[in-house]
Amino acid sequence: MRLLIIEDEAAIREQLADFFQQQNFIIDTAADGKEGSYFAMEYDYDIAIIDIGLPFKDGISIIKELREAGKKYPVLVLTARGNWQDKVSGLEAGADDYLVKPFHSEELRARANALIRRSTGNASPVLNFAPIRIDTSAKHVSVNDNSVELTSYEYNTLEYLALHAGEAVSKTELTEHLYHQDFERDSNVIEVFIGRLRKKLDPDNTIKPIKTVRGQGYRFHLEN
Incomplete structure (x- = not known):
């Protein structure tokens, strides 16, 4: 998943980036509203975390700009403790959730993951596509109740496809949302x-959960 962090406090920005990198997120960061606005408008993210009080352009303005431009990815705003006006302003501008500083990293992770799931129409952290079950919280996959061991790259690819089940996902989209800038951007990878x-999920080639869509990429589809 690709995440944008717009936060002017260096310690918090680095803390968030380090934490989410450990969760296998691809991270873009900005230290002020002007740079953050550029990233937010230029790229498609799975989620953005935006501080309200930013130099050059405040977080509320960035969120309004995003929504007016038709950007639909979820936004979580960071606000100062007790400043309820920021919470209301952020939500009315188009934010999806808020968190008050200081915060616990695990709560932020849970809220971010929930927003990503809901943005793709999945309220539960467990994605059931019989016989495949994907627990997005535990990062665990099973087929017919038997655990399937996946590398982090394999899991990230599967989770992204499953969260966008039924959609054709291009190789370019997979690369941009799942792999770092220095990753070898070769379609063969x-x-x-x-x-x-396919081999790990369907060794007998009977359920065929990942289809190749000619000229468009891949589609994950199973009855759920």
Whole structure:
């Protein structure tokens, strides 16, 4: 998943970036509203975390700008303790949730993951596509109740496809949302991960959960 963090306090920004990198997120960061606005408008993210009080352009203005431009990815705002006006202003501008500083990293992670799931129409952290079950909180996958061991790249690819089940997802989209800038952007690498997933999830080639869509990419589809 690709995450944008707009936060002017260096310690908090670095803390958030380090924490979410450990959760296998791809991170873009900005230290002020002007730079943050550029990133927010230029790229598509799975979620953005935006501080309200920013130099050059405040967080509320950025959120309004995003929504007016038709950007629909979820936004979580960070606010100062007790400042209820910021909470209301952020939500009315188009934010999806808020968290008060100081905060616990695990609560932030849970809120961010919940917003990502809901943005794709999934309220539960467990995605059931019989016989495949994906627990997005535990990062655990099973087929017919048997655990399937996946590498982090394989899991991230599967989770992204499953969260966008029924949609054709291009190789470019997978690369931009799942892999770091210095990752070898070779379509053959994506094909390797997809091939591994197919073998691990469906060794007998009976359920065929990941279809190749000619000229468009891949589609995850099973009855759920």
